[in-house]
Amino acid sequence: MSVFLIGYRGCGKSTIGRNLARRLRQEFLDSDELIVQRAGKTIREIFREEGEPAFRDLEAQLILELAGRKDHVIALGGGALERAENRRALGAGDHQIIYLRCEVMELLRRIGGDAGTSDNRPHLTNLGGGIEEIQKLLAQREPIYRAAMTAELDVTHLTPDQAAQQIVLLL
Numbered sequence: 001m002s003v004f005l006i007g008y009r010g011c012g013k014s015t016i017g018r019n020l021a022r023r024l025r026q027e028f029l030d031s032d033e034l035i036v037q038r039a040g041k042t043i044r045e046i047f048r049e050e051g052e053p054a055f056r057d058l059e060a061q062l063i064l065e066l067a068g069r070k071d072h073v074i075a076l077g078g079g080a081l082e083r084a085e086n087r088r089a090l091g092a093g094d095h096q097i098i099y100l101r102c103e104v105m106e107l108l109r110r111i112g113g114d115a116g117t118s119d120n121r122p123h124l125t126n127l128g129g130g131i132e133e134i135q136k137l138l139a140q141r142e143p144i145y146r147a148a149m150t151a152e153l154d155v156t157h158l159t160p161d162q163a164a165q166q167i168v169l170l171l
Helices: 013-024 031-039 043-050 052-066 084-091 104-112 115-120 131-148 160-170
Strands: 003-006 027-030 072-075 096-101 151-154
Touching (some): 003 013, 027 031, 031 052, 031 072, 043 052, 151 160
Parallel strands (some): 003 072
16 A cells, blocks of 8 residues: 555655655655656646656556555645546555645745745736635645545644655555
């Protein structure tokens, strides 16, 4: 069984995932980091040069591969579950899928405080990445997250260590 962490950009999937993997003595993988390594360019560059559909195709290929892994902690990109094929691939395995929920204002604060996000990640709508974009995409994605998850954890006021501790209790 692997643990997949899902949720919106900035909720802490990568940071919490690394912490959780240490606790479980498992390998940590981040789907966005793997895509960047394989493509040899940032996600922002992939979006700009090839378009979002090309990025989503790379992501789908990777998720199919990751869904076959056992005993890993895996952070998925925020939009990874928008494609039904990705949800099916994860659902076919014996995995725990943890939705890391976070309040909109905290997401905005975290995203704004991370220089790497603005340098490497594209805006996902014409709304420019602000609170309106977060609200719009969360309204679309949250039902998908909830349909795919095996558990939900509100990480708004948790440190990464506290969140990892809580996930261990959920498993």
